[in-house]
Amino acid sequence: MVWHYSSNGTFSGRSAYHLALSRASSAGSSSMSTRSKVWRAIWQARVPNKTKVFSWRAIRNILPTAQNLQRRVALSNFRWFVIAAQFSSVEDWLSHLSAQLSATDFDLALMICWSIWWSRNLKSVGKDFLYPQQVIDFARSYLSAYNSYSSVPAHSPLGIQSVWLPPPPNCVKLNFDGAxxxxxxxxxxxVAARNSAGNLLAWRSLRLAQGGSALVAEAYAAREALKFAWHHRWPLVLIEGDCVSLLHRISAAHMDYSVVGPLVSDIKALVHKFESVSFLYVRRSGNCVADFLARLALNLDGDVASLPPGLHNVLIGDLAK
Known part of the structure; x- marks a missing residue:
């Protein structure tokens, strides 16, 4: 199957976006100019992709809100709140924000909106949720962390993060490595999981009988990190590794038909189980704990249960940097 609206014949979100804009424009929509501007502002925002998707779904009114769900099925304890406002739709409101705010403040506004949605979802399933000021603080710290980390370098890793940095509050970072x-x-x-204080929450050192290249080992490690996070029910995670090639493959929209393709597909499928997952790149010097655990596994048979000697010193070394 060939997608005729991109140069390489492969479907991508960007090509579909431009196709939708061109078709809407040719249809003579009176709101096309406004819609194009707000969509462009969202597309160019320096926020996680999940926040862009959330904003797009909010504009299209296809978020699974209680009001939308009530149209399909009868909900018990269903309530909604009507708020008087000068804007007729989410699109009008976001269009106003994009015109009035700086790019940095608009990014923060989108992040706050997503954080409110995420917190309300936690409340709806009986979990601890964030109060208003906590939502704002969380959005600021999460956006700051996202912009501090470079997820995947486009060409050379020069200038990329070279030390381990803690995740924002309420978030868990899992570093992975393969050997x-x-x-x-x-x-x-x-795999090493740590919180915003740098404390080690859990770790994994596992030897697999199958062989393969270094890239295959990295792919197995990334998949194990996601499975590990899902096992511990951490809803908001950062997955960090030092393999540029693998991170590019994970972020690509097209199918991977290489030897690591099935593993990459597994990784992408696991991502959808979480509230939020972001993949980050770090130099090997910032991935010491995961590297230590991966190399340790080669000298063992199966999984490691007790804290291995030397791991504590590596952890202290990370924090000292």
Missing amino acids: VLEEGRAIGVG
């Missing part, structure tokens, strides 16, 4: 035994006879997987 290969000589002649590719086995793979070692290392």
Whole structure:
């Protein structure tokens, strides 16, 4: 199957976006100019992709809100609040914000909107939620962390983060790394989960019998990090590694038909289970704990249960940097 609206014949969100704009424009929509501006502002915002998707769904009124769900099924304890406002729609409101705010403040506004949505979802399932000021503080810290980390370098890793940095509050960062035994006879997987204080929450050091290249080992490690996070029910996670090639493959919209393709597909499928997942790139010097655990696994048989000697010193070294 070929997508005829991109140069390489592969479907992408960007090509679909431009196709939708061109078709709406040719249809003579009176609101096309405004819609184009607000969509462009959202597309160019320096926020996580999930926040852009959330904003787009809010504009289209296709978020699974109680009001929208009530149209499909009868909900018990259904309530909604009507708020008087000068804007007739979310699109008009976001258009106003994009015109009045600086790019940085508009990014923060989108992040706050997503954070409110995320917090309300937690409340709807009986979990702890954030109060208004906590929502704003969380949005600021999350956006700051997102912009501080470079998720995937486009070409050279020069100037990219080279030390381990803690995640924002209420978020867990999982560093992963893979190692290969000589002649590719086995793979070692290392995963370390830490919170905003730098405390080690959990870790994994696992030897896999199958062989493979360094890229395959990294893919197994990334998949293990997501499975590990899902096992612990952490809804908001950052997955950080030092393999540029793998991170590019994970972020790509098209199918990967290489030897790591099935693993990349598994990783993308696991991502959808979480409230929020972001992939980050760090130099090897900032991935020491996961590297230690991956290499440790090569000298062991199976999983490691007790805290290995030397791990504490590596953790202290990360924080000292």
